[in-house]
Amino acid sequence: MEIPGETDDGKVLSIIEAHGTDLKNLIPILQAVQEEYGYLPSFAISTIAGRLQISEDVIFGVATFYTHFKFTKPGKHTIKACLGTACYVKGAENLLELIKDKLGIEPGQTTQNGEITLERVACLGCCALAPTIVIDEEVYGKVTTNMLSTLLDEIVADKDRGDL
Amino acid sequence: MSQMDEFREMRSLALSEWESLKQMDRVIYIGAASCGHAAGIVKIIESIDRYIVDREMNITKVEVGCFGMCKYEPMIYVQSHGNPPVIYGNLTPDDVEGLLDGIFNRGEYPKRNFLGVLGEGFDGLGSIDDHPMIRLQKRIILENVGQIDPMDITHYLARGGFQALEKVLSSSPQDVIDEVKRSGLRGRGGAGFPTGMKWQFCRDAKGDRKYLICNADEGDPGAFMDRSVLEGDPFRLIEGMIIAAYAIGADTGYIYIRKEYPLAILRLHVAIREARSRGLLGKNILGSDLEFDIEIMEGAGAFVCGEETALIASIMGERGMPHPRPPYPAQQGLWGYPTNINNVKTLSTVPAIVNRGAEWYSSIGTEGTKGTAVFALTGKIGNSGLVEVPMGISLRKIIFDIGGGIPNGKKFKAVQTGGPSGGCLPESALDREVDFESLKEAGTIMGSGGMIVMDEDTCMVDVAHYFLSFTQEESCGKCSPCRIGTKQMLDILTRIKEGKGREEDIEELSTLAWTVQNGSLCALGQTAPNPVLTTLRYFREEFEEHIIEKKCRAKVCKSLIQYVIDHSACIGCGACERRCPTHAISETGIPVTSVKGSSKKVRNIDPAICIRCGLCIETCPPTVKAISRISPVAGRIEAQEASVGGGSS
Numbered sequence: 124m125e126i127p128g129e130t131d132d133g134k135v136l137s138i139i140e141a142h143g144t145d146l147k148n149l150i151p152i153l154q155a156v157q158e159e160y161g162y163l164p165s166f167a168i169s170t171i172a173g174r175l176q177i178s179e180d181v182i183f184g185v186a187t188f189y190t191h192f193k194f195t196k197p198g199k200h201t202i203k204a205c206l207g208t209a210c211y212v213k214g215a216e217n218l219l220e221l222i223k224d225k226l227g228i229e230p231g232q233t234t235q236n237g238e239i240t241l242e243r244v245a246c247l248g249c250c251a252l253a254p255t256i257v258i259d260e261e262v263y264g265k266v267t268t269n270m271l272s273t274l275l276d277e278i279v280a281d282k283d284r285g286d287l
Numbered sequence: 288m289s290q291m292d293e294f295r296e297m298r299s300l301a302l303s304e305w306e307s308l309k310q311m312d313r314v315i316y317i318g319a320a321s322c323g324h325a326a327g328i329v330k331i332i333e334s335i336d337r338y339i340v341d342r343e344m345n346i347t348k349v350e351v352g353c354f355g356m357c358k359y360e361p362m363i364y365v366q367s368h369g370n371p372p373v374i375y376g377n378l379t380p381d382d383v384e385g386l387l388d389g390i391f392n393r394g395e396y397p398k399r400n401f402l403g404v405l406g407e408g409f410d411g412l413g414s415i416d417d418h419p420m421i422r423l424q425k426r427i428i429l430e431n432v433g434q435i436d437p438m439d440i441t442h443y444l445a446r447g448g449f450q451a452l453e454k455v456l457s458s459s460p461q462d463v464i465d466e467v468k469r470s471g472l473r474g475r476g477g478a479g480f481p482t483g484m485k486w487q488f489c490r491d492a493k494g495d496r497k498y499l500i501c502n503a504d505e506g507d508p509g510a511f512m513d514r515s516v517l518e519g520d521p522f523r524l525i526e527g528m529i530i531a532a533y534a535i536g537a538d539t540g541y542i543y544i545r546k547e548y549p550l551a552i553l554r555l556h557v558a559i560r561e562a563r564s565r566g567l568l569g570k571n572i573l574g575s576d577l578e579f580d581i582e583i584m585e586g587a588g589a590f591v592c593g594e595e596t597a598l599i600a601s602i603m604g605e606r607g608m609p610h611p612r613p614p615y616p617a618q619q620g621l622w623g624y625p626t627n628i629n630n631v632k633t634l635s636t637v638p639a640i641v642n643r644g645a646e647w648y649s650s651i652g653t654e655g656t657k658g659t660a661v662f663a664l665t666g667k668i669g670n671s672g673l674v675e676v677p678m679g680i681s682l683r684k685i686i687f688d689i690g691g692g693i694p695n696g697k698k699f700k701a702v703q704t705g706g707p708s709g710g711c712l713p714e715s716a717l718d719r720e721v722d723f724e725s726l727k728e729a730g731t732i733m734g735s736g737g738m739i740v741m742d743e744d745t746c747m748v749d750v751a752h753y754f755l756s757f758t759q760e761e762s763c764g765k766c767s768p769c770r771i772g773t774k775q776m777l778d779i780l781t782r783i784k785e786g787k788g789r790e791e792d793i794e795e796l797s798t799l800a801w802t803v804q805n806g807s808l809c810a811l812g813q814t815a816p817n818p819v820l821t822t823l824r825y826f827r828e829e830f831e832e833h834i835i836e837k838k839c840r841a842k843v844c845k846s847l848i849q850y851v852i853d854h855s856a857c858i859g860c861g862a863c864e865r866r867c868p869t870h871a872i873s874e875t876g877i878p879v880t881s882v883k884g885s886s887k888k889v890r891n892i893d894p895a896i897c898i899r900c901g902l903c904i905e906t907c908p909p910t911v912k913a914i915s916r917i918s919p920v921a922g923r924i925e926a927q928e929a930s931v932g933g934g935s936s
Contacts, residue, residue, distance in 0.1 A: 225868060248511035262324070
């Protein structure tokens with residue numbers, strides 16, 4: 124079975140073309156590939172290795188060093204819990220616990236149905252609105268456990284409707 | 288016409304455009320930085336747009352950066368009737384129509400949501416300069432932020448932009464370095480190394496070419512100073528970088544910026560393109576021999592890349608691991624060439640020093656630290672926001688005068704500066720003057736500018752654990768003391784938090800901290816123990832309570848606390864029971880006594896199922912407040928028995 128987006132459709136090559144094949148372009152290339160696919164598919168790593176004439180190990184070495192890069196496909200929705208200092212002292216850990224408990228996943232994981240990915244981020248720079256949660260692109264400030272609980276119900280229910 | 292003449296003409300045009308904008312009737316300035324977006328400015332803009340269409344009015348909108356009064360976001364400033372702009376904050380989309388109608392149609396400035404006049408006050412409306420949050424500030428780096436359209440180069444030009452560059456091009460590079468040396472400017476990235484000296488090392492180093500890097504990898508959690516400067520006044524950084532490049536002889540510059548700042552990245556791209564098209568970047572800048580251009584490199588999420596040698600490795604496409612120094616980047620940096628690295632705020636200060644002179648700059652601040660400090664003031668504080676203060680001001684003034692103190696009647700406990708490399712200072716340190724040396728003496732560091740205020744509900748053991756878990760995760764793994772030592776320290780702190788602490792743990796933490804500090808190559812490891820050491824120094828009794836009494840006085844550490852329902856207060860409404868995510872709350876057979884004649888039964892929390900998320904406390908009606916946390920847990924039986932007893936008697 125062919126999974127959509129799992130095969131090279133020439134996009135990776137054109138990303139490499141646009142950046143150039145110097146080693147200094149490796150990180151920008153990986154960023155552009157992730158922008159395109161949401162993660163770094165293994166075929167992309169092979170293509171980059173071939174064009175930049177470096178081993179896949181070198182690419183994995185660099186990519187795994189930086190927290191930004193992902194190696195599995197993210198869910199349809201992404202929840203980012205900010206655990207920056209300002210958010211932390213305002214109770215962000217409780218919020219994270221609640222999300223973990225409700226979705227049954229740890230940060231970095233995606234729910235089994237591939238719907239929701241949970242991420243823990245270090246700081247979004249919106250400290251004055253702490254604690255903050257980002258769902259997809261929307262930033263929610265001054266989040267309470269009550270508010271979050273409702274938000275989570277909504278996002279989970281949304282998914283159910285989609286499934287029907 | 289020479290390029291310089293063209294540039295001067297462009298400036299006088301910009302000035303007259305700026306003047307006419309200031310004379311214009313019906314102008315709305317909109318605070319549209321990242322924080323404004325998070326606070327809902329987009330909905331306000333939509334309301335303004337609808338208003339413009341409905342009223343068929345001629346209204347000019349100007350999007351500006353963040354004025355630093357984050358607490359009052361979303362904010363707009365309304366200019367009309369020949370008066371200066373008037374700032375309104377905490378707006379909702381529904382406020383817009385009434386506010387604008389009042390001002391534009393009737394010349395009435397509502398008191399509601401009013402913050403101050405941007406300029407001189409009038410008609411009984413006070414100037415924003417007299418606002419408690421602004422009064423003690425001195426804005427140099429932030430002087431344009433929140434006042435100009437960051438994407439419009441003419442605004443920057445009209446406010447004196449690129450005048451410093453013009454001045455510099457008619458003097459020698461060495462003169463520029465001497466001026467910066469005389470000013471006493473020190474690096475604002477955290478370490479406070481004298482900037483002029485750093486430039487001199489790079490200028491004197493031998494190399495076929497030289498590089499300039501701006502470190503905009505603001506990785507400290509709880510800090511957003513650089514983001515605001517980049518989003519609110521990007522041309523200022525560009526001007527600072529061109530001047531630095533001229534001084535050290537660099538032809539290429541990089542801005543290494545966090546991926547997490549998409550708006551800042553976008554604005555820098557636009558500003559760089561604009562500067563190129565105006566002859567301010569590229570070959571023969573303003574008709575001189577100077578050649579310099581800037582590239583943007585987006586970071587990929589590694590805190591250690593704030594360290595200069597790690598940052599250089601990252602730009603070269605490698606794992607961002609630090610190298611031993613020497614050789615210093617000024618001798619052998621990017622691809623082996625002499626490289627100078629400065630923080631955003633350092634470079635953004637340079638145009639002001641050139642314009643107003645080293646004497647002016649060195650007249651501000653303390654003996655050892657000149658100029659101003661920009662802090663991102665957050666945490667348990669009344670007025671959170673971005674503040675720029677003269678060095679030498681006391682922490683107390685920043686927290687209690689500018690910051691408005693601790694909200695909700697709580698007591699101040701600690702202030703944290705310097706992010707994960709810094710430390711927590713207690714009440715007794717609040718009268719210290721803020722500068723590099725004074726903070727270092729107290730056990731913390733100035734850092735890049737994060738300042739997080741903590742109140743009595745913050746557990747210091749938990750905070751130490753938090754910071755250490757951050758640095759432990761971000762340790763690149765190169766040096767064993769940092770890689771293993773921070774892990775060992777974290778294990779001990781986790782143990783203490785879980786109530787399994789041993790009496791020798793405090794001693795062991797101190798020993799490990801010493802080893803990590805002294806055995807690590809870069810500043811990440813050398814400073815990682817700071818949060819633990821300062822909390823041990825100033826809040827030792829909290830560690831001892833955790834270890835000996837198994838008590839967390841702030842009631843934060845989950846293993847040491849329990850949620851209990853006061854049966855004498857519970858009204859048996861069952862709201863908490865329905866809200867509890869783990870169904871830890873259930874009905875008891877005990878009748879409600881707080882409401883006369885009630886047939887309901889009080890609720891109870893099963894500590895074995897409870898995940899201590901706090902949802903029940905938030906859910907319990909504010910007039911009832913029957914749920915609380917207790918610590919140490921051993922006391923729980925007495926507490927519940929007492930409440931039952933109290934209820935039934």
